[in-house]
Every structure is written in structure tokens, then in C-alpha cells.
Amino acid sequence: MVEEEELRSFTFLMTYLLLKRRRDVNNANVQRRNEIQRRIRHRQYFFQRQRRTLMMMIAGSMPSNIRMRTRPWVTTPRTDWWERVVMTEFQPSDWLDKFRMSQETFFYLCEKLRPRLARQDTCFRLALPVEKRVAVALWRLASNIEYRTISSLFGVGKSTVCRCVRDMCHAIVGLLSSTYLRPPSEQDLEDSALHFLSRYGFPHCVAAISTLHTAIISPSNNASDYANSAGWLSVLSQVAVSGRGQFWDVCASFPGGTDPADILQNSSLWTTAAEGGLSPASVPTFMGRKLSYVLLGEACYPLQNWLVKAYPEGKCIRMRDVGLSQSQQLFNQRLNAALRVPVEALLRLRARWQCLSKRNDCGLDVVPTMVLACCILHNICESHGDTFKEEWQADVVEAESPQPSHRPLLSTSLDQSHAEDVRRLFCEYFQLQEN
Known part of the structure; x- marks a missing residue:
């Protein structure tokens, strides 16, 4: 018995010593790995510091007249530009420009996108901070300049710039669509209807539909499908804009030659509106009858109970014995005035994010996501009250690809029954207001 007890004690002691030895070896390996990573980071920092010192010496040796003609941050070394200049010296006007x-709003966006954009450091390099990744992508969306220029400015590779743009656009669509690009609530519908009535004099309307053409490079397949009526290649998007100029629904990724009526029929907006989703639970009253809220559309869309468009004025040219009545002309005037809402919203969108106003050289798999991301960013800036500078619109006016116009829809096969009665009801309203 004594020998068994001694053997058991010896076995326990040896097991403990082996486990302790294994733990010590693992701890030593972890410490050695951490030390290697620390030395790598220290060496990277040392090389970057040497490079910055060398660039500052080169900049200091430039003639004084050249240094005086340029802004100070332009000659700052690229590795030091983001950390020191942008984060510490940028003024509010610089952030807007x-x-x-x-x-x-920038740091609010970074916090919202952090779950998707945060990356871990590796043994070979330090991960880019979320703020720098967002800044790289926003610079690209706002200016549409080449990846090479942004690469030199932020001190990252061209492939990193491309990856930042892709990742941020997908993160915005995945994380923020449910908040900033969602179906309107009952309160949103009422506010938008009041805004259309107070500003444009058009009652019982909550949104207007329009289209956006984004110029692209020639695709490898079916390039002729992307040629629009103006003759250049584009991706066509359908947008629904509220009375406050914010986007409620965006349907992207269609070739530029697609008929807008076909896009509308294949969009979720068509299903939502047809099922009465554009009105509160209790249908509002208009001109003494129950009527759901309506949307405004251009002449290229079909006439529906929930979508009204102008009377074709060309009828009085083709049929001289038939012309527009006074109430119909008044209806067209008020509707055309209210259709300025999507025009102005798209102008502000393209002026703020010029990747949509100039030719976009990204792949066709990225452009639709980029359009959605820019619409969401537009809603974020508008809801946060960020300043919009009027001079930004000058670049859109001088853009190489102006928005083409769509031909009116001549066929009435898509028109809904009793839709003309709804339009006539609005004519009676405007005629009463005029009298």
C-alpha cells in the first residue's frame, strides 16, 4: 500500500511538471511572437519616419517662391498628410469641399460602418484605420479622380483604394439601407404631402419618380444595350423622391437603353403602390372621396391610380380640333412645377458625388452598388443638415454626359382603369382653386 501511494504521488508530480513545462513553452512562444511583431512595427515606424524626414528635407530645399505659391498641406509628405493635416488642421470648409x-457626419458614418470595415493587424503590416478607409472612399466618390492620384495622396496602394471603395459601398448598402433608404412611415407620408402642397401647390402627393443615367466605360458584353437615347453608354436607375428631396426608393443596375416603364413594372415600388402601401391605414380623403396618396411621373410612365402624369400637349398639334382645356393646362403647369423636386434632388446628388456626373470607370458589378451608396449618403447629409455649396453644381452643368430625355409613352395598354378619373379629380381641384 505504501508503494502504491508513493507511485501515485510520483505520477501526480510528474504530470504537474509536464503540464507546467508545456505552459511555460507556450507562454515563451507567445512572448517571442509578440516581440517579433513589436519589432516589425517599430521597424516600419522607423522607415516611415526616415522617409518623412527625407521628404521634408527635399521640400525645405525648394525655392521659396515655389513654396509660397502652394498651400502648405500640398507639399506635405504623403505618409504624414492624413494623420497630421486632415485630422488636426482641416477646417469645416475643407471637410465639406x-x-x-x-x-x-464623417465620424458618425465611420462609427456606423465600423462593424464591416474594421480590420485586424497582421504580422506583415498594420491595418488601415476605419476613418482612413472611409476617407479614401469618400474622396473617390466626391471627385471621381483616378486611383493613382488618391493612392499618392493617402500613401496607400491603388489596389487598396479600389478595395476601400468597394468595401465602403457594400457596407453602406448592407448596414444603412434599412435606416436611410426604407419605405416611408405614415408620418413621412403626411409630411411629404404637406411639403408638396405648401411649396408647389400640388395636393395629395407624397413623391415623384425620375431616372438617373450614370456614364460607364464600354462593357465587354452587350454594349449596345447600354446606349441611351443621347448615344452614350450608361447604367439607368429609377428613383422616388419625397417632398423634402430625399430618396425613398432606388432601383439601379438597368442598361441605359431600357424603357423607364419596364423598370417601373419590375421594381418593388410598383408592387408596393399597387397594394396600397403609399397610404396610411386609414385612407385619406380628397375632394370628398377616399383616395390613396399618388406619385408624380414624367410622360414616359404609364398612367395609374397611384401615378399621375401630364396630359399630352402634342395632341393639339396632331389633332387640331382637340386641344387641352383650361383645367388640363392648369394641371400640367402644377405637375411640371412639382416635378422640379426630383430634378433638384438628382442635381444635388450628382453635384455632391461626382462619380455619378462624370464617366465612371468602375466595373458593372460595382456601379449599381455605388449608386445606392451615394443615394444613402445624400439622405444622411440632408437629414443631418450638412451645408450644400451651390458652386458644386457648376461641375455638373459642365459635365461631359448630360442627362438624356425619354420619349413619352404613346401606348395606353399599361394605363390602369379609372386612372383618368383620378387625374380628372385633380383638374377639378385646380380649377376650383383658380376660381
Whole structure:
């Protein structure tokens, strides 16, 4: 018995010593790995510091007249530009000019996208901070300049710039669509209807539909499908804009030659509106009868109970014995005035994010996501009250690809029954207002 007890004690002691030895070896390996990573980071920092010192010496040796003609941050070394200049010396006007949003909105966006954009450091390199990844992508969306220029400015590779743009656009669509690009609530419908009535004099309307053409490079397949009526290649998107100029629904990724009526029929907006989703639970009253809220559309869309468009004025040219009545002309005037809402919203969108106003050289798999991301960013900036500078619109006016117009829809096969009665009801309203 004594020998068994001694053997058991010896076995326990040896097991403990082996486990302790294994733990010590693992701890030593972890410490050695951490030390290697620390030395790598220290060496990277040392090389970057040497490079910055060398660039500052080169900049200091430039003639004084050249240094005086340029802004100080232009000659700053690229590795030092983001950390020292942007984060510490940028003024509110600089944030608006370069990132098209205020500093508060920028950091709000970074926090919202952090779950998707945060990366871990590796043994070979340090991960880019979320703030720098967002800044790289916003610079691209706002200016549409080449990846090479942004690469030199932020001190990252061209492939990193491309990856930042892709990742941020997908993160915005995945994380923020449910908040900033969602179906309107009952309160949103009422507010938008009041805005259309107070500003444009058009009652019982909550949104207007329009289209956006984004110029692209020639695709490898079916390039003729992307040629629009103006003759250049584009991706066509359908947008629904509220009375406050914010986007409620965006349907992207269609070739530029697609008929807008076909896009509308294949969109979720068509299903939602047809099922009465554009009105509150209790249908509002208009001109003494129950009527759901309506949307406004251009002449290229079909006439529906929930979508009204102008009377074709060309009828009085083709049929001289038939012309528009006074109430119909008044209806067209008020509707055309209210259709300025999507025009102005798209102008502000393209002026703020010029990747949509100039030719976009990204792949066709990225452009639709980029359009959605820019619409969401537009809603974020508008809801946060960020300043919009009127001079940004000058670049859109001088853009190489102006928005083409769509031909009116001549066929009435898509028109809904009793839709003309709804339009006639609005004519009676405007005639009463006029009298």
C-alpha cells in the first residue's frame, strides 16, 4: 500500500511538471511572437519616419517662391498628410469641399460602418484605420479622380483604394439601407404631402419618380444595350423622391437603353403602390372621396391610380380640333412645377458625388452598388443638415454626359382603369382653386 501511494504521488508530480513545462513553452512562444511583431512595427515606424524626414528635407530645399505659391498641406509628405493635416488642421470648409460632409457626419458614418470595415493587424503590416478607409472612399466618390492620384495622396496602394471603395459601398448598402433608404412611415407620408402642397401647390402627393443615367466605360458584353437615347453608354436607375428631396426608393443596375416603364413594372415600388402601401391605414380623403396618396411621373410612365402624369400637349398639334382645356393646362403647369423636386434632388446628388456626373470607370458589378451608396449618403447629409455649396453644381452643368430625355409613352395598354378619373379629380381641384 505504501508503494502504491508513493507511485501515485510520483505520477501526480510528474504530470504537474509536464503540464507546467508545456505552459511555460507556450507562454515563451507567445512572448517571442509578440516581440517579433513589436519589432516589425517599430521597424516600419522607423522607415516611415526616415522617409518623412527625407521628404521634408527635399521640400525645405525648394525655392521659396515655389513654396509660397502652394498651400502648405500640398507639399506635405504623403505618409504624414492624413494623420497630421486632415485630422488636426482641416477646417469645416475643407471637410465639406473634400468629403462633401461635415466632420461630425464623417465620424458618425465611420462609427456606423465600423462593424464591416474594421480590420485586424497582421504580422506583415498594420491595418488601415476605419476613418482612413472611409476617407479614401469618400474622396473617390466626391471627385471621381483616378486611383493613382488618391493612392499618392493617402500613401496607400491603388489596389487598396479600389478595395476601400468597394468595401465602403457594400457596407453602406448592407448596414444603412434599412435606416436611410426604407419605405416611408405614415408620418413621412403626411409630411411629404404637406411639403408638396405648401411649396408647389400640388395636393395629395407624397413623391415623384425620375431616372438617373450614370456614364460607364464600354462593357465587354452587350454594349449596345447600354446606349441611351443621347448615344452614350450608361447604367439607368429609377428613383422616388419625397417632398423634402430625399430618396425613398432606388432601383439601379438597368442598361441605359431600357424603357423607364419596364423598370417601373419590375421594381418593388410598383408592387408596393399597387397594394396600397403609399397610404396610411386609414385612407385619406380628397375632394370628398377616399383616395390613396399618388406619385408624380414624367410622360414616359404609364398612367395609374397611384401615378399621375401630364396630359399630352402634342395632341393639339396632331389633332387640331382637340386641344387641352383650361383645367388640363392648369394641371400640367402644377405637375411640371412639382416635378422640379426630383430634378433638384438628382442635381444635388450628382453635384455632391461626382462619380455619378462624370464617366465612371468602375466595373458593372460595382456601379449599381455605388449608386445606392451615394443615394444613402445624400439622405444622411440632408437629414443631418450638412451645408450644400451651390458652386458644386457648376461641375455638373459642365459635365461631359448630360442627362438624356425619354420619349413619352404613346401606348395606353399599361394605363390602369379609372386612372383618368383620378387625374380628372385633380383638374377639378385646380380649377376650383383658380376660381
